[in-house]
Amino acid sequence: MAAWSPLEWPVLRQVLTGDRTGRGAAVQSARTRQIESRNATADRVVQSVCPFCAVGCGQKVYVKDDKVVQIEGDPDSPISRGRLCPKGSSSEQLVNNPLRQTKIRYRAPHATEWTDLDRDTAIDMIADRFLAARRHGWQDHDEHGRPLRRTMGIASLGGATLDNEENYLIKKLFTAAGAIQIENQARI
Amino acid sequence: MANADCIILMGGNMAEAHPVGFQWVSEALAKGAKMIHVDPRFTRTSAVATKHVSIRAGSDVVFLGGLINHMISNELYFHDYVVAFTNAATLVSEDFRDTEDLGGLFSGFDPETGKYDPSTWAYADPAGGTVTGPSGEEHGASASARAAGHEYGSGGPPLEHASVLRDETLQHPRTVFQVLKRHFSRYTPEMVRDMCGISIDDFEYVARTIAESSGRERTTCFGYATGWTQHTLGAQFIRTAAVLQLLMGNVGRPGSGIMALRGHASIQGSTDIPTLFNLLPGYLPMPSVGRHDSYREYVDSIGSKQQKGYWAYAETYVVNLLKAWWGEAATAENDWAYDYLPRLSGAHGTYQTTADMRDGKVEGYFVLGQNPAVGSANGRQQRLAMAQLKWLVVRDLNMIESATWWKDGPEIESGELRTEDIATEVFFMPAATHVEKAGSFTQTQRMLQWRHQAVQPPGQAQSELDFFHELGVRIRARLAGSTDPRDRPLLDLTWDYPPDAHGNPDPEAVLAEINGYVVDDRAPLSAYTEMKADGTTAGGCWIYTGVYADGRNQAARRVPQGGGGVTQSEWGWVWPADRRILYNRASADRDGKPWSERKAYMSWDDAQGRWVGPDNVDFPVDKHPHARPDPSLGGAEGLAGDDPFVMQADGKGWLYTPKGLVDGPLPAHYEAAESPVRNALYAQQQAPARVLLARSDNMEAPSAGEPGADVYPYVFTTYRLTEHHTAGGMSRWSPYLAELQPEMFCEVSPELAAERGLVNGGWATIVSPRAAIEARVLVTDRIRSLTINGREVQQVGLPYHWGVGSDAVVTGDAANDLLGVMMDPNTQIQESKVASCDVIAGRRPRGADLQRLVASYQQRAGTTPETGTRAVTDPEKEGF
């Protein structure tokens, strides 16, 4: 460790460096001078949009070694001009939160705990149940013999946090299957 | 907003709920504009407002109606704009009777169904009789059930034709203007004082400020959020503001309009491309049995070829959608496979579905990035309903309460449910975050912005696009070879999207399908006006046509600051047709000249013979302002040069809605479904056409004048905080955000605290006819007690972000558990901004005692499932 020099005395540094308010050079230590921003060392920056509210603030996603290391406001955006609110600023935590689920979990009827499933099995099980529920809830006609061609066995809720392309495929698939009870947050 | 001279924020708290959008309000303030915040609470929006006006939750129509009355009686409205561009001069049917003539109802109320027959509200027809809808009149009971009000997301209701009678002197007693004048005459400053708790001085200040900030030289803009929508007359709240804005000439001009401040990244997109029961993409209705049995009936009911404007081409939009979905299987011979569409037979909204679920009628449920166990009204009903499912698929980033209610929900704690007894199979599927997939969001000003993919999703996480595409592939594989006609729509579905490098469907290919293309060579369309009704073009959502113009993803445009122009048009893409201000032909006067230099935007250039200005004109670009074609030409040809409202069937802004709303052609104030206050305007207490779900798990509190009303004496309202997002699924798991707002609380006035012995920082239990929850107490004068009709009314404020579970960083009782489900008949949206409750000091009981407490209140108030369900308060006064 280097010997301490009286010149490093903060008040003196504040005067000497002209950093009167003590928010710049005067408060830097050797260590802080060595710290490099995650943004500077990122491999690439990807432009994105905040996933919380409908203002639609621009985001820059910093990626290193195929991992998101930071998400910040995009100064290019005419909507947000680089700003993000507490939610938007926290969005890196949506990606890297240790509490986040990355495994499929399955709860069998009457079970008290979750178990694991591989993705193939899970989607197969859901496809089977989808077709069975569709069949059980199927209605060809109403009481006057007018066509209904629908199923009341399947419902869905969600979409306001999803992409347009996702909502489009969801609505398209469910409608073709005859499922009509499709809703999202816009109703609420 | 930054260009407004005055901004009125109501029914929302923009500074806290839309913080970054609020910078444009700040910008307007810095340029000298005024901003008035009218809200029950003093919030951070109020703190920087030029003035905060405290209002009783749910009384907004009285206040706005008072402003309308003020502007009309003092002749402060923008006369030239009103005469030229609105339906003020149009004559209404002789048979119309206003609330003034009856005891507070409009003509046509049908006590049998509790809904209106709107035929008497129509315009008078020059040929005699009335101008009906293109396929006659639809009864309110049917229109309400299919939430038909939602169809007007991109334009007005259809009319059979656009020939009407007009008196531009506005003197004829049946002109809309005279009807309006008479209707709002009882909305006086004194009425505003008595019903809203707003002093006459404050009212006059707001009226003066708006009047001074409107007209040729100036514009006023409104912003609202769910404080307006979530009411039994929510659509009418917004209508009242629209009437005021049209009267003041504040539509289609820079710094004008009414801004919906929406709450989710793509809630606008999920309405345009709707995951909603009642709509198909582009605000086309889902077909209803009995009304849309044949293709012809369906297309004729959406828009008439004799009406003005772009809804006259509704059939084209329908054909393109069906062609996009069913490709070669959709032919002229089979009516473009119209019969592949399932039919509605009533309301199938999320709350009706929940009730059906609870009754065991629904087997399987997908919950996609939403948390109904916490976020929907009457949470207990939601959780008990899910316990009746055979299977549930929850797709989310975090282990939300909607996935875990079977092991740690409030009903497990209270003993109402036992995990071992619950037969529901639950699949939790981890989702991809916004940076792990590419796609577009549509933000609150209709702008689509593309997100590029930064990384692949971790572990077994997957995007909705990949999951649903894969599910579709497997379902279709299982049905392959089926000869059952019900499987044809699935088997004939266009479902081949080119894979990306990881074998998943390319989201740009989906966007290209939404945009539309020429069937032969897949060349992308550039505008919806290029769509054909003969099957040679296809497109999934006509209002989005142009987003993939020239084969380029226009939503991905990211020129810094949107380029040089004032419209910042090189950033993202705005529907329709990349127009930044809707109805912008109204920014010029009847002759096509700007109303003033200060507010110049689009104008007619005689030399070029076209409309010019910084934006894409929302009008036929070469139509002369003095053009007066025969209206019966219909469509764009039928529009006159002074018909700026190109999506309205008569080209005019509607001060009065002859068609389309199911609860009245004009807004009228009614009290909330639950209210301790008597309606002083009319004998009719509650919105007569409101939608109820009378069930023992959805009880209502008695209203003023009914026995037991004093058992739930306070008004509560719910709201958001900056640091959390809706039901918390994306924020209560974030350590940063959870630390910033760790605990559920309630805001109460010092007077209420004294009345109930509540201590700041201590606990309170809030009881409604549905539930009892506990919250930390925040005693504050940010929420004021108001004098209503000479009586003190106390309001309680509740943020709704917390829920009971065990996985989140922070948990707490859910405010939405307190809410009942009573809905707006136009939109089937529930009333969550005002309801009745009691507040007592201390924590809530645990275990079975919790339900006992709720039941003891119900008994004391004498509530039954029938309480509050009477449609007409005083049938005699209404002549029944």
Ligand code: SF4
């Ligand atoms: S940063 Fe905040 S204001 Fe901007 S979109 Fe995200 S949540 Fe909304």
